[in-house]
Amino acid sequence: MRNVLKHLTSKSRRSAWLAFVVLAIALLALPFFTDALLGHGWVRIMDFALLYIMLALGLNIVVGYAGLLDLGYIAFFAVGAYCYALLGSPQLGLHLPFWIVLPLGALLACLFGVLLGAPTLRLRGDYLAIVTLGFGEIIRIFLNNLNAPINITNGPQGISMIDPIRIGEFSFSSTHELFGVTFPSVHLHYYLFLFFTLLVIFISLRLEDSRIGRAWMAIREDEVAAEAMGINTRNIKLLAFAMGATFGGLAGGLFAGFQGFVSPESFSLTESITVLCMVVIGGMGNVSGVLLGGILLIALPEALRHGSGPAQQILFGKTIFDPESLRMLLFGLALVTVMLWRPVGLWPSNQRRRELAVENNATQL
Amino acid sequence: MTTPIKFDKNLLELSGVTKHFGGLSALSNISLHIRHDEIYGLIGPNGAGKTTLFNILTGLYQADSGRFTFNNTEYSGHCKPHVLAQAGIARTFQNIRLFANMTALANVMVGRHLRTSSGIWGALTRNATARAEEHAIVQRAHDLLKYVGIDRPHHTLAKNLSYGEQRRLEIARALATDPKLLALDEPAAGMNATETKNLKELLLSIRASGITVLLIEHDVKFILGLCDRVAVLNYGKKIAEAAPEKIRCDPAVITAYLGTEPIIPAQAEI
Amino acid sequence: MDTLLQQIVNGIVQGSVYAMVALGYTMVYGILGLINFAHGEVVMVGAMVALSTILLLIGSSLPPLLILLISLITSIVVCMALGYSIERIAYRPLRKAPRLAPLITAIGVSIVLQNLAMIFWGREYHAFPPLLPNSSHMLAGAIITEVQILIVLVALGMMGGLLLLMHRTRLGRAMRAVAENPSAAVLMGVNVNGVISITFMLGSALAAVAGIMVSANYGIVHYSMGSVLGLKAFTAAVLGGIGNMRGAMVGGLLLGLIESLGAGYIGDLSGGFLGSHYQDVFAFFVLISVLIFRPSGLLGERVAERA
Numbered sequence: 001m002r003n004v005l006k007h008l009t010s011k012s013r014r015s016a017w018l019a020f021v022v023l024a025i026a027l028l029a030l031p032f033f034t035d036a037l038l039g040h041g042w043v044r045i046m047d048f049a050l051l052y053i054m055l056a057l058g059l060n061i062v063v064g065y066a067g068l069l070d071l072g073y074i075a076f077f078a079v080g081a082y083c084y085a086l087l088g089s090p091q092l093g094l095h096l097p098f099w100i101v102l103p104l105g106a107l108l109a110c111l112f113g114v115l116l117g118a119p120t121l122r123l124r125g126d127y128l129a130i131v132t133l134g135f136g137e138i139i140r141i142f143l144n145n146l147n148a149p150i151n152i153t154n155g156p157q158g159i160s161m162i163d164p165i166r167i168g169e170f171s172f173s174s175t176h177e178l179f180g181v182t183f184p185s186v187h188l189h190y191y192l193f194l195f196f197t198l199l200v201i202f203i204s205l206r207l208e209d210s211r212i213g214r215a216w217m218a219i220r221e222d223e224v225a226a227e228a229m230g231i232n233t234r235n236i237k238l239l240a241f242a243m244g245a246t247f248g249g250l251a252g253g254l255f256a257g258f259q260g261f262v263s264p265e266s267f268s269l270t271e272s273i274t275v276l277c278m279v280v281i282g283g284m285g286n287v288s289g290v291l292l293g294g295i296l297l298i299a300l301p302e303a304l305r306h307g308s309g310p311a312q313q314i315l316f317g318k319t320i321f322d323p324e325s326l327r328m329l330l331f332g333l334a335l336v337t338v339m340l341w342r343p344v345g346l347w348p349s350n351q352r353r354r355e356l357a358v359e360n361n362a363t364q365l
Numbered sequence: 366m367t368t369p370i371k372f373d374k375n376l377l378e379l380s381g382v383t384k385h386f387g388g389l390s391a392l393s394n395i396s397l398h399i400r401h402d403e404i405y406g407l408i409g410p411n412g413a414g415k416t417t418l419f420n421i422l423t424g425l426y427q428a429d430s431g432r433f434t435f436n437n438t439e440y441s442g443h444c445k446p447h448v449l450a451q452a453g454i455a456r457t458f459q460n461i462r463l464f465a466n467m468t469a470l471a472n473v474m475v476g477r478h479l480r481t482s483s484g485i486w487g488a489l490t491r492n493a494t495a496r497a498e499e500h501a502i503v504q505r506a507h508d509l510l511k512y513v514g515i516d517r518p519h520h521t522l523a524k525n526l527s528y529g530e531q532r533r534l535e536i537a538r539a540l541a542t543d544p545k546l547l548a549l550d551e552p553a554a555g556m557n558a559t560e561t562k563n564l565k566e567l568l569l570s571i572r573a574s575g576i577t578v579l580l581i582e583h584d585v586k587f588i589l590g591l592c593d594r595v596a597v598l599n600y601g602k603k604i605a606e607a608a609p610e611k612i613r614c615d616p617a618v619i620t621a622y623l624g625t626e627p628i629i630p631a632q633a634e635i
Numbered sequence: 636m637d638t639l640l641q642q643i644v645n646g647i648v649q650g651s652v653y654a655m656v657a658l659g660y661t662m663v664y665g666i667l668g669l670i671n672f673a674h675g676e677v678v679m680v681g682a683m684v685a686l687s688t689i690l691l692l693i694g695s696s697l698p699p700l701l702i703l704l705i706s707l708i709t710s711i712v713v714c715m716a717l718g719y720s721i722e723r724i725a726y727r728p729l730r731k732a733p734r735l736a737p738l739i740t741a742i743g744v745s746i747v748l749q750n751l752a753m754i755f756w757g758r759e760y761h762a763f764p765p766l767l768p769n770s771s772h773m774l775a776g777a778i779i780t781e782v783q784i785l786i787v788l789v790a791l792g793m794m795g796g797l798l799l800l801m802h803r804t805r806l807g808r809a810m811r812a813v814a815e816n817p818s819a820a821v822l823m824g825v826n827v828n829g830v831i832s833i834t835f836m837l838g839s840a841l842a843a844v845a846g847i848m849v850s851a852n853y854g855i856v857h858y859s860m861g862s863v864l865g866l867k868a869f870t871a872a873v874l875g876g877i878g879n880m881r882g883a884m885v886g887g888l889l890l891g892l893i894e895s896l897g898a899g900y901i902g903d904l905s906g907g908f909l910g911s912h913y914q915d916v917f918a919f920f921v922l923i924s925v926l927i928f929r930p931s932g933l934l935g936e937r938v939a940e941r942a
Contacts, residue, residue, distance in 0.1 A: 125734050126670040127926060129742075130869055134919040137866070145912050152596055166807050203489060210488030213497070214467075218475040220733075221464035228423055228458075230450030230479030230542050239485075239691040269862070273746060280739055321754055329750040335743030339736045340728055 038293025158263025177279025476541025650891020836888015
């Protein structure tokens, strides 16, 4: 990467900067555009999309970089969300500030990741998949049932009236007037989540191109060879697993603060699969691919919600598939199809692109 | 632990190493030693236990009994492969095991993992130390690729290299770990005459740089023309160990190779 | 009525169901070294197909036992076809691919099956018609129904049949050969692909039987019944030693007992803090504990570590 940069002329560097500035302005202005063009519901959808993209990026470290299949990833999201909900709501009467609760949730998720990964990561990948699947279910069972005899999680009803995200005196749940522009709550959350998403992207990219990232990919490619080259595979895998869990917990905390309400049904296996689909369909191990996958898979259900009913009316004369089951059916088919015909995903990784570039140069010479 | 004596003449010592797979005795009571700076060959018919011995030396298998000393430290107990790599044993695999979807350069860079130390913090901040280390890794990897003679762009994916190049890339990756002992499992397999000749020169040059080489080969001519000493395994037993010219006329070796028994037991591979 | 004895009886019945499903996991694992994630869904499809067949025939004048037999055969045939297709479509093309790939397609297949079942049979719980004479008997102070006795007998019968198949027939020998070393088996003239297909079909046939048994026992069928059952049966297979048929049986029975005794006494053990709705948690803790302390399982000869 550094070599590539070195070879860039000052002109192309300037155009890179220009592209960066244009992108930044576009991202900042996006909520106002969607408000004006598509209507008011969309910024809220974008907020959730960003949370899911954060999750997908976190899972990408586990599945994409290190090649470990985690089927209960949403459980870490749940840990982060419930940590926030319990420490910042009337449920336990605690109202700890945002900047304590959020990192605490991420840390707790990390701890769960280590506890789960330590025994299973020395075994074959299949075991991790099934143990994480089980863990996802267990977390939900506990969340559903820890309301008696002592009410901790409030059971299936979930926890409501969660404290909004607040930094100092600045609350994200109310409308603010800044520089003469009105920022509704969903816009403020958009900027906050955008910040965290960019942070996660930054961390992912830096890790990808580092000694640790290379070790992850080596393990993904051939674990026996990686270990023979002196990589302590168990620790390095645990690191990937714990980092993925931490990002999951972080997104969970933001989710709880944004929605003001959490209940076990937000953390079902379906959600884990959705996040996995984002990573696999977009392109495992490639941040841009995962972003693309995230955007597509958030857009798909919206499209289905609006388009599948009428389309089926025209085709069959009635609605046979409800959008939700159609969505999951498509996700399942997509997982199989992608693995069979395009295992690199829709957007192949940098390495693959670099390779293509090298081959093109070779043919030109 | 005693401090390693630099000029101790044996780098590796095995005594009484035994390994069973179920009822099959893959190695029985193997004792041998490898001296500093020599090229040591290991030959024997299919299923003689060569690869099993390799896997014990590199921590993939555990010996049932026997002692295993490397560089004056004993590794007889349960030792993970990465610990032995750290100690200075690097290997290649009989059926090439590269990181197929990583570039040739990245493959060698992975080999530097255990001699470098940047962690998460270094990766995220890219501070001066981390940058310098990364720079050194890249530089070293390029040098090693040139050294083993890979002329292709170093950003070529490992799986797109030719067979001979893949074998040499595996050697470059192993060399990147700064080994004291380089263990090669059939490096000349499937190579043509020119490639074999180049490989021979490469191995001599590696030895000249102060790395001891342990070699498994099928190609008896290749090994006898290259090694300082050769051990012959048959049915998990060491039947001879001597300089190549003596091995050539050893009656036990001749019997083993020409064969008196028609049964070939299944070979234990990884 | 003796509670402890009742829990033991329930545990053995439940455990027999786990064992039947676990056999399917273990057969595929033994031969391919692959966890067939979609296996639980095959059980569900077996139950659903049987249900539909029964509902179709129940108005006719056929005797109930004949209806049951027809539905059993239909369900077995459908599941065998399904098992065959799953292997052909989702696993065979990826046999040489990195390990992650077949795991992901397996998950994909099970989601597809579950959602197709939801579309075909709906989201609601279906009552499974009681075709068998389901009177209860007292057995040394515990109640056991005839269906439950049948479950235990069928499970034992299938186990015996499989062991005979594996050790007394040409097919069984071929299966063991493929499990031991596929490339050597090819050289010896074994049709490896054929053997693998048959393994999947056999496992799926067992799944169909298990699906009907479990539906007959509970009297309820639901499109999501396969996933939790699959997870537990997998746990049973690991507990017994995955790849080992006797292990699947032992693991299944043991897990059934642990669950039923655990659920019965968890309230007392935790001082009333945890109730019996934590029953599903036991399987998970059993799985984790086995993986920590004895990854090769109780009867496992194969070391589970590494590929």
